[in-house]
Each structure stands twice: as C-alpha cells, then as structure tokens.
Amino acid sequence: MRTILSIVLLFFCALTFAQTTITGTVMDNNGLPIPGANIIVTGTSSGNVTDFDGGFTLSTDSNPPFSVQASSVGFSTEVMEVTANNQKLNFVLQEGSILDEVVLSASRTPERIFESPVTVERFGLKEIKNTASADFYDGLENLKGVDVNTNSLTFKSVNTRGFATFANTRFMQLVDGMDNSTPALNFPIGNLVGMIETDVQSVELLPGASSALYGANAFNGILFMRSKSPFDHQGISASFKRGITSQEAAGDNPYTDVGVRIAHKFSDKFAAKVNFGYLKGTDWAATSEVDKIDPTRTRANTNYDGINVYGDEVSTNIRAASGLGFIPDVVVSRTGYNERDLTEYNAQSIKADWGLYYRPIEDNSLEISYVGKVGTGTTIYQGTNRYNIDGFFQQQHKLEVKNDNFFIRGYEVSDKAGDSYDMVFTGININRAWKSDEDWFGDYIARYAEIELSGNPLGLSTQQKHDAARAAADTGRFLPGTPEYKAAFNRSINDPDLSTGSKFQDASKYFHSDANYNFSHLIDIAEIQVGASYRKYNLNSGGTIYTDNDGPIEYSEFGIYTQIQKDFEFNEDMSLKLTASGRFDKSELFDGFFSPRLSAGLTINRDHNIRASIQTGFRNPTTQDLFIGLDAGRAILVGSAPENLDRYVRTFGVSQVGQDQFGQASTVTQTGANAYNNSYSANSVTDFANSGNPALLEVANPDIIKPEQVTSMEIGYRGKFNKLIVDFSTYYNKYKDFISQEVVVAPYYGVAGDNGLSLAAIANGDFQTYSAYTNSEADVNSYGASLGLSTKVFNGFDLSGSYTFTKQDFDSETYPDFQTNFNTPEHKFKASFGHTEVFKNFGFNVAYRFSDDYFWEATFGNGIVPEFHTIDAQLNYKVPSLKSVIKVGATNLTGNEYFTAFGTGFIGSMYYASLTINNL
Structure with missing residues (x-):
C-alpha cells in the first residue's frame, strides 16, 4: 500500500519541462480528419493522439532535428522531419486494408493479420464505433465464424467452432492479459463485469485450439480485449445511451447504458486512468410452458415438467x-x-476499473502498472438450472512489469455470489x-x-x-x-441449504501469474520466445456448490512454453514464415501434457498468403468437473476427483414396498462414489421402465475424469484482388477423451448388474439419478470452413459478407447417453453494408445475420433452436464542434423474436439513441 501511495504522490508532483512543441493535423487521402491517430517522436516514448478534428499538439524534450511518426489502424504510417520549434506538420495517411492491421494474439508478438500463422478475427476502433449492435460486445456476433449465445440481456456467451453451453469452459476471455472467468463458475459471464466501451482499444479473437501458447483453457478459442493506454489516449470521454427493449412477453421497457473514461498523462513517466460503466434494463422474459421431455404434453399431464x-x-x-x-x-x-x-427480470451492470502506469526510464518502453477492476451486476444464468444472478460481485487486481521484449504479471480474481439464487x-x-x-x-x-x-x-x-x-x-x-x-x-x-432454500453462495478466487520473454532483439537467426504460467485455485462455496463443507478446496497447475518463428525471403514477391510452438502443462491432479503447434505461411506477390497449421490442445477438467456436489433436482451433480467421491454424502428414504417386501431400512446413505461404482445408464432405466425387460438395463459405472485432448488441422488463405479482400479457412478437429456428463441411476440396494435386488430397487423407484463427469470412449470429430469477403463499392461504401459451415461427426446411436453439447448451426451467413461518412459527418451501418436451425443440448434441457434472421442498423452524425457523435439504432429491426438456446427467453428488439463525447 505504501508503494502505491508513493506512486500516486509522484503522479501529482512530477513535472517535466518540454523544450520543443509541435502542432499539426492528420487527414486521410479524402481530406477527412482522423481522430485518435497516434503521433510519436521516433525512437522515444513521447507521443500524443489527434483530437476529434484530427489536430494534435506534442511537447517533447527532444531537440530538432528529429522525426515524428503518424499512424492509425487501417491507414498507412507516415514519417515527417522536425527541424524547428513550433513547427506545424500536416500528415496525410493513405487508407489501407484490413489485411494491414496488426494483431498480437496469434503469436504473442505484433504482426500483420495478413501474415498471421492461424485464423484471427479483429474488431478495432473503427468497427467498434460503427457497429450496428447495441454495444461493442454484442457486435462480436457479426464476426466471421463467431457464435454469440444470448443467455440474458447482460450475459452473452461467445464461442467458435462448436461445443458450447452458457457454462462455456472451452473458451477463454482475456482483458489486458487477465483471465475474465469467474472463480465460482469457471467461465466468463459475458461482459457483465468486463470492459467499458469507451476504453476498448481493440478486440481480437482466435478460433480453435491455442493451448501451445495459452494453456489448458485455450481449447476452443480465445477472446482478447485490450484497453487504451492513458499515455496515448487522454482526456474525458463518455457515452450515454438511452432506449427501450421490446418483447412480447415483457413488453416495452427502458434501457440505459452509460460509460465514462478519465485518463491523464502527468508526464512522459506517469499516467493514470479511471473507467466507470452503468447499465440497467429489463431482461428477456422466459415464459415457455412447453413440457421439457415431451412437447405434446400439457399441464394436465401427471408428470408435467414445463421448460420455464x-x-x-x-x-x-x-x-x-x-x-x-x-x-x-x-x-x-x-x-x-x-x-x-x-x-423480476432486472438486468443491471455496474463496473469500474482504474490503472496507475509508470515508465521509469526516458525513451524506453519499460512500464510498471497496477490495474484494479470491480464489477457487480444482476442477470439470468442458465446452467443445470436457471439462476437469478443478483448482486454478483467480482474483482481483479494486477501488477505488471513489461517492455517491448518481455512481461511479468500477477493477478488475483475473486468473486462473491451476492443475493443470487437458483430459481x-x-x-x-x-x-x-x-x-x-x-x-x-x-x-x-x-x-x-x-x-x-x-x-x-x-x-x-x-x-x-x-x-x-x-x-x-x-x-x-x-x-x-x-x-x-x-x-x-x-x-x-436467503437459505443456502438446497433442501430448504435456494441461495447461491460462493466466495472463491484464484491467483494467476505468467511471464514471457522475446529474444528477437538479441538473436538474429530467428524470433524465439519463452514463457511460463502458474495458477492456484481456492474454492469456497460453504458446501453449497462444491464439497467444501469442511473448508476451501485448493489445487494448482503450471505451464511452460516456447516458440520459434523464422522468416525466409526468397525474393521480393515470395516469402515463407515458419512457426513452431510447444507447451508443457501440469496440474497437481493429473499427469503433465505437451501440446505442440507447427504452422507455415507462404506469401506470394505480396497480396496473397496461404497458411497451414497443425496443433494439439488439451483441456483440464474444470473445478466443477472435479469438486461439484450439487443436488440440481432431477439429478445430483458429483465431480469425479477421487477425493471428491466420498466427500459427497446424502441420505434418502426407501419406499414402503422396499421396506416391506425386501427388508430394507427406511433410509439409505449414498456417497458420490455410487454414481461411478454402482449405477445403470439412465436411458437403459427408461427403456426398462417402458418395456419391463430387465435385459435392457446397462451397467454404467463411468470412469473418473481425465483431461480432454484435441488435434486440430487448419488450412487458410488471405489475399486481395484489386478492392476485394478474401479470407478463407477450413479445419478438422479430432477429439480424444471428450469430457461430458453422463446421467446414471444408482439403486438404493443391490449391485448394478446383479439381476436381482438392484432390479427390484429400480422397479420400486428406490434409486437416485446422478450426473457424472467422465470421458467418452466415442470418437468425436468436427470440421468446418469459413469464407469472408469485403470490398468497397459505390465510391466508398463498405460491403462485407461471410459464410460459415460447421459440422460434428459423432455416432450418437452407439452412445445414446453421451451428449457432446455441440450446439452450433450448420450454416451461418452474415453481411454488412455502410459508410463512415456517406456525406459530411453522416454515416450508417446495416448488419444482417442468418442462422440455420440446430439442436441444443445441455444439462438444463434439450430442444430444437429454429433458424432465424436478424437485421441491426444504426445512423450516426458527428458534431465536430462538440467532439461528439450522435447515434440512433435498432437491433432485430424486423421484430421477429428468436432464441439461441433451449430454455431462454425470446430475444426481442432494442431501439436506442446515444451520445458519445470525445471518444478518440
């Protein structure tokens, strides 16, 4: 704490005396200002950004002559010489293509998206400002190959390439390098406690396995969100959005979204920022009374079980x-x-973050920072049951030291469930x-x-x-x-005991540290990186979620990795980039796993790049897979860590028939081990009940869980033909030891397979249903392809479209009790049309999405998600004198309500108007 206070005092005391001042403008090739362009004194850390009119003022200790560089994402980089004090520089940047944009995620090093060794999608400042969606996070669903499943108004789950539920533990979300997943749930809850839109610098998304660089949870994809540096983006910016949500079930309800960012650069060494966000609305009401098991049944049926x-x-x-x-x-x-x-279907999010940034060495990229983030909110979460997440609180604290060649960071993530409950x-x-x-x-x-x-x-x-x-x-x-x-x-x-109450109780946390060093400034023969990570979990639900009645459960894991990247220049028109990565990860609960990646990218005639990669990935079982002990009503969820099986203990009442005819006691006690050591498959019990044929009963006794593996092969192409930009990729994934849940039935008496007493127990209803966490013997494969096209038409209008095909290959007839939770449409099509300045200060964008129908399966319930079409649109008008943008927009303009997952509320329309001030 003393160190932080000292730094804060230095923020207000440190002063530097500039010797040279430069002013100027940055325009595009059409004479339009480029706000937010970076202005940097070459070879130093001195810089600034342009204002709303493209103007800038830069003060520096450097004495002329020196060079100044102007750059902006999507434009060329230009350099001009400064020869005198108070010189005026007027930069003209040529508009480039999206292939020239720089990404960091694919190789943990800056590179053009054109040369990335794997598929990567990017959502930059231009796309964020012009999205037709209500906010930047919703706008991700317009990216090629990306699925966004709507759990509620404030909780949306991002996924790529299939195999996802709202408990999406296969997909990682990083905010400035910090994992955004909640310790209690083991997955990110959308942007509920994430980023404020005015502070977003860029969003990158890697589809598919990335374990070779990012470890166990980078199995199905990673979402990277990067915030603006207060050294580069100063001042006060704010966004005010007001509108309504409209749904047949819930009616028309007000919607408010406010974001404020305050950043100041005290000197070339010290900077700070604070962000605050507030959102309030009414959630999409879920009102289906259709029977979960048999849609033809009504409430008059004796065993009716309505979806909602x-x-x-x-x-x-x-x-x-x-x-x-x-x-x-x-x-x-x-x-x-x-x-x-x-x-009451309240949807609310309140979040804030702050950062202190110190650059101790002049003209050096070394930076020391502390970042804190807190968020609380109310939303609906659908897992095994439907949960009202009320007052959920999450906080993160990070210390980081980095420069252009390395970083070392450590952070803690903790949560509290607040007043959340299981509906x-x-x-x-x-x-x-x-x-x-x-x-x-x-x-x-x-x-x-x-x-x-x-x-x-x-x-x-x-x-x-x-x-x-x-x-x-x-x-x-x-x-x-x-x-x-x-x-x-x-x-x-208010009662956390599920036999009498429904309170969701948790105060879990995890600590994570990682480091990376890039030797490219020391070694010329190739770019070599090495890195490592360590994570320690502390699960603390008081016995309401996990089997932690006697105290928190702790365990840890670590990983080390390296990457070698080499460019071969054959001539001016042809080059080859080879990348080899490898990572070793070890959890204290499982054997270690090595995950390599090999990729090659061939550039031809500067405008065409062909890439190919093969990599393996793995996924450690989650905290819930291992240590959950939760009675979810229809089944008891028992994690399969060996020490967990006997820690879950429950007493059940035996039927009168079981007592009178079979001499059983009035109660029986079972542990979680019964699910794994003495059980029948649930489907076979249903078949037995329907037919009375005991030969149909199948002993289950699932194995305890172990890590899941995937081998992923991908081929892709990026290039441009005059104004047309093409991005194509195809992949094939082969899974081994696929993790899923198997529903089993454990008899109160007898031994499964004894053809005697256990049959009587099943016939008498003397059994308990469990959901066991295990690995399937089934061969599970998936494959798909995506094609994206973008161009400019009619003298500057942006037109783009994408098609994605996704398919799983799985023998469901042989393994009827096994659910893969693929939950992905086979066909998706997306398109957008717009112009940032169709005439002076006026722009618009229209986005269209089509999703094929698909079968949703998850622990809450299974069912068809019908195909849907949506249209989002926005109009915007810039007011340069106020450094502001006024936007009006609507989502789901047609008003045809739809849903993306079985059991959730129908998604209606949203109409809004917003004012954004000084968001550079």
Missing part, C-alpha cells in the same frame, strides 16, 4: 409410493411456479414450505384412492380423477403475490 416452470421437477411413482395395487402405475409431479413469478429450487422449496413432498403426494394418493374405493359414483375419467387428486393436494397452496408466498420466497432465496 419450476417446482414440478419433484415427482414420484404413486403406486410405488403407496404400495397399493389399484393406484395407477404412473409418475406424478408437483405443481410448479412460472419463472416470471420467481424473478428451480426456489419453486421447489416454496412448495415444500407450504407442504412437504410426502404430505403432498400422500394427499394426492388419498384423494385418488377415495374416488376408486367409493366406486367412482360420478363416473370420472382417469384424467378427471388425477385432476381431482391434484386439486385436493393443492388446496391451500401459496399463490404468487400473497403474503404467504412472498414470505416463503424470501426465506428460500
């Missing part, structure tokens, strides 16, 4: 429960509550607060038996008998809006 109806997950076989032969052999579920009665268990436990499951089913059976024993004098049909039994059991039930309901609701969401 909760509490009806509790069910039992009423004949087995009663032991009476004249009671129907059917499963009956309790009456549930609609989701809209269990949440499914809220519905279940409101019911139980009114009447226990035993009493409710007892009342149901009693009324049905009364009708039967009385000879059914009213001549009721079977359906009417069940309706009468349900009405009797529901007499006095707490109704939404009543004081009794509100009191039971409040008790539930």
Whole structure:
C-alpha cells in the first residue's frame, strides 16, 4: 500500500519541462480528419493522439532535428522531419486494408493479420464505433465464424467452432492479459463485469485450439480485449445511451447504458486512468410452458415438467409410493411456479476499473502498472438450472512489469455470489414450505384412492380423477403475490441449504501469474520466445456448490512454453514464415501434457498468403468437473476427483414396498462414489421402465475424469484482388477423451448388474439419478470452413459478407447417453453494408445475420433452436464542434423474436439513441 501511495504522490508532483512543441493535423487521402491517430517522436516514448478534428499538439524534450511518426489502424504510417520549434506538420495517411492491421494474439508478438500463422478475427476502433449492435460486445456476433449465445440481456456467451453451453469452459476471455472467468463458475459471464466501451482499444479473437501458447483453457478459442493506454489516449470521454427493449412477453421497457473514461498523462513517466460503466434494463422474459421431455404434453399431464416452470421437477411413482395395487402405475409431479413469478427480470451492470502506469526510464518502453477492476451486476444464468444472478460481485487486481521484449504479471480474481439464487429450487422449496413432498403426494394418493374405493359414483375419467387428486393436494397452496408466498420466497432465496432454500453462495478466487520473454532483439537467426504460467485455485462455496463443507478446496497447475518463428525471403514477391510452438502443462491432479503447434505461411506477390497449421490442445477438467456436489433436482451433480467421491454424502428414504417386501431400512446413505461404482445408464432405466425387460438395463459405472485432448488441422488463405479482400479457412478437429456428463441411476440396494435386488430397487423407484463427469470412449470429430469477403463499392461504401459451415461427426446411436453439447448451426451467413461518412459527418451501418436451425443440448434441457434472421442498423452524425457523435439504432429491426438456446427467453428488439463525447 505504501508503494502505491508513493506512486500516486509522484503522479501529482512530477513535472517535466518540454523544450520543443509541435502542432499539426492528420487527414486521410479524402481530406477527412482522423481522430485518435497516434503521433510519436521516433525512437522515444513521447507521443500524443489527434483530437476529434484530427489536430494534435506534442511537447517533447527532444531537440530538432528529429522525426515524428503518424499512424492509425487501417491507414498507412507516415514519417515527417522536425527541424524547428513550433513547427506545424500536416500528415496525410493513405487508407489501407484490413489485411494491414496488426494483431498480437496469434503469436504473442505484433504482426500483420495478413501474415498471421492461424485464423484471427479483429474488431478495432473503427468497427467498434460503427457497429450496428447495441454495444461493442454484442457486435462480436457479426464476426466471421463467431457464435454469440444470448443467455440474458447482460450475459452473452461467445464461442467458435462448436461445443458450447452458457457454462462455456472451452473458451477463454482475456482483458489486458487477465483471465475474465469467474472463480465460482469457471467461465466468463459475458461482459457483465468486463470492459467499458469507451476504453476498448481493440478486440481480437482466435478460433480453435491455442493451448501451445495459452494453456489448458485455450481449447476452443480465445477472446482478447485490450484497453487504451492513458499515455496515448487522454482526456474525458463518455457515452450515454438511452432506449427501450421490446418483447412480447415483457413488453416495452427502458434501457440505459452509460460509460465514462478519465485518463491523464502527468508526464512522459506517469499516467493514470479511471473507467466507470452503468447499465440497467429489463431482461428477456422466459415464459415457455412447453413440457421439457415431451412437447405434446400439457399441464394436465401427471408428470408435467414445463421448460420455464419450476417446482414440478419433484415427482414420484404413486403406486410405488403407496404400495397399493389399484393406484395407477404412473409418475406424478408437483405443481410448479412460472419463472416470471420467481424473478423480476432486472438486468443491471455496474463496473469500474482504474490503472496507475509508470515508465521509469526516458525513451524506453519499460512500464510498471497496477490495474484494479470491480464489477457487480444482476442477470439470468442458465446452467443445470436457471439462476437469478443478483448482486454478483467480482474483482481483479494486477501488477505488471513489461517492455517491448518481455512481461511479468500477477493477478488475483475473486468473486462473491451476492443475493443470487437458483430459481428451480426456489419453486421447489416454496412448495415444500407450504407442504412437504410426502404430505403432498400422500394427499394426492388419498384423494385418488377415495374416488376408486367409493366406486367412482360420478363416473370420472382417469384424467378427471388425477385432476381431482391434484386439486385436493393443492388446496391451500401459496399463490404468487400473497403474503404467504412472498414470505416463503424470501426465506428460500436467503437459505443456502438446497433442501430448504435456494441461495447461491460462493466466495472463491484464484491467483494467476505468467511471464514471457522475446529474444528477437538479441538473436538474429530467428524470433524465439519463452514463457511460463502458474495458477492456484481456492474454492469456497460453504458446501453449497462444491464439497467444501469442511473448508476451501485448493489445487494448482503450471505451464511452460516456447516458440520459434523464422522468416525466409526468397525474393521480393515470395516469402515463407515458419512457426513452431510447444507447451508443457501440469496440474497437481493429473499427469503433465505437451501440446505442440507447427504452422507455415507462404506469401506470394505480396497480396496473397496461404497458411497451414497443425496443433494439439488439451483441456483440464474444470473445478466443477472435479469438486461439484450439487443436488440440481432431477439429478445430483458429483465431480469425479477421487477425493471428491466420498466427500459427497446424502441420505434418502426407501419406499414402503422396499421396506416391506425386501427388508430394507427406511433410509439409505449414498456417497458420490455410487454414481461411478454402482449405477445403470439412465436411458437403459427408461427403456426398462417402458418395456419391463430387465435385459435392457446397462451397467454404467463411468470412469473418473481425465483431461480432454484435441488435434486440430487448419488450412487458410488471405489475399486481395484489386478492392476485394478474401479470407478463407477450413479445419478438422479430432477429439480424444471428450469430457461430458453422463446421467446414471444408482439403486438404493443391490449391485448394478446383479439381476436381482438392484432390479427390484429400480422397479420400486428406490434409486437416485446422478450426473457424472467422465470421458467418452466415442470418437468425436468436427470440421468446418469459413469464407469472408469485403470490398468497397459505390465510391466508398463498405460491403462485407461471410459464410460459415460447421459440422460434428459423432455416432450418437452407439452412445445414446453421451451428449457432446455441440450446439452450433450448420450454416451461418452474415453481411454488412455502410459508410463512415456517406456525406459530411453522416454515416450508417446495416448488419444482417442468418442462422440455420440446430439442436441444443445441455444439462438444463434439450430442444430444437429454429433458424432465424436478424437485421441491426444504426445512423450516426458527428458534431465536430462538440467532439461528439450522435447515434440512433435498432437491433432485430424486423421484430421477429428468436432464441439461441433451449430454455431462454425470446430475444426481442432494442431501439436506442446515444451520445458519445470525445471518444478518440
């Protein structure tokens, strides 16, 4: 703390006395100003950026003569000589192509996107300012090959190349080098606690495996978000957005999004910045009453389980429960509550970050920085159940030392669940607060038996008998809006014990450090990098998510890597870049894994580049895969770390038939080991129940989990034909030890496969359903291709389009219990048309997206996601005198509501107007 206070004092005390002042402008080849262009004294760290009118003032200690460089993403770089004090420089930058843009992520070193050894997508300042989406994060869904699944208004999950749920542990999101995933959930929750738009410098996205440089979680892709440096972008900038969201289920509701950035360069050595963001709206309401298992069933069905109806997950076989032969052999579920009665659909995000930056050596890139980030918000998350994430809090703190050749950083990420709760268990436990499951089913059976024993004098049909039994059991039930309901609701969401409550409780964290050194300034023969990383987890849910009742669970992992890159110049028109990378990672829970990558990029005639790569990747099981112990209603989730199996303990009641006919005790105690050592597959139990044929039962006993592996091969092309820019890639992925969950059934008595007592247990309903984390023996492969085209038409209009094909290869008939969660449309098409300045100060952009229908499968439920088409559009007007941009826009202009995942609310339209000030 003393060190930080000292630095802060130096910020306000340090002064330098400039000897030379330069002014000027930076324009494009059409005479239009380029705001935000970088102006740097060549060979030094002295610099500034142009203002809204393209003007700049630069003061430096350097004495003439010296050179000044002007550059901006998407334009050429120009250099001019300064020969006197107070000289005026007027730069004219030629507009370049997107192939000239520089990316950092592909090789951990700056390089033109044209020469990148692997596929990379970039979203720069121009794209951010002109996106037709409501904000920059939503705008990522317009990138080639990118899927954005909407969980809620403030929680969207980015993914590439398939295999994703909202719990997207296969995809990594980095903000200025920090992993943005939450310690509790093990994946990023969109941009809920991420970046403020006015501070975003660039966004890069690597599709596919990148373990060779980035480690275990870089399995399906990485999203890199980089913020603006206060040395280069100073002043106060702000964005104010106001509008409405419109949805049939929720109506029209106000939407507000505010972002403020304050940055100041105190001298060439000290700079600081602060960002603040606030968003508030109403979430997309999820109101489906379609039955999860059988869409043809209605609420009149005895075993109804509505998609967005909760509490009806509790069910039992009423004949087995009663032991009476004249009671129907059917499963009956309790009456549930609609989701809209269990949440107010608030969507809110409040986030802030700050940074102190110190460059101790003049004309040297060495920089020492401290960055802090905090965020809190309310959103809807869909995992095994639907969760109201209320007041979730996450913070990050990073110390970093870096220059052009190395970096060393360490950061901590911690979270608190706030007032979050599980809506499914809220519905279940409101019911139980009114009447226990035993009493409710007892009342149901009693009324049905009364009708039967009385000879059914009213001549009721079977359906009417069940309706009468349900009405009797529901007499006095707490109704939404009543004081009794509100009191039971409040008790539930504040109780972390899932047998009586639904509170989501967690205060987990992890510490991460990594370092990288690039030897290119010391070695001429090739560019060589080496690096390492270390991470330590501390899981602390108080036994509500993980099996950490007796204290936090800790474990760690580390990795080391190297990369060698060599350019071969054959002549002026042809060159070859070869890259070889390798990384070794080791978790204390698993054997070490080596992941190599080889790539080659051949440049022909300067305008055409052909690339090819092969790499292996791996994915360590997540914290939940290993240590979860959570009763999710329909199944108990038990992680498969060996020490976790016996740590999860639960007592269950045995049916009356099991007690009377088979001599069993009234209760039985099981551990998580039963799921892995004494279980049948869930599908075979269903087949047995439907047919009565015990030969259909299949012993499951899944193996405990181990890391998943992938071998990825990719071929691509980037080039331009006059004004047409082409980017094509195709890939093939082969997976080994694919990680997934297998639903199994563990009998309360007997041994699975004994053809005796365990069969009786299954027949009597004396069993528990588990969701086990394991690896499949199935061969899982995926392949696909993407084609992107962009050009300028009609004298400066931007026109672009992309097509993506994605397919999985998996034998589902042989492995019916195994879900890959591919969750990706086979065909996607995207297009955009716009102009940054169709006439003076006026621009627009229109974006179109098409998604083919696809099958969504996840722990919450499975179902078809129908195809959809959307159109987003925006108009913008620059007001140079106010250094501002006024924008009006709309998303989903057609108003045709759609959804991207089974179980979520339909996505409606958004209409907004925004004012952005001084965002350079």
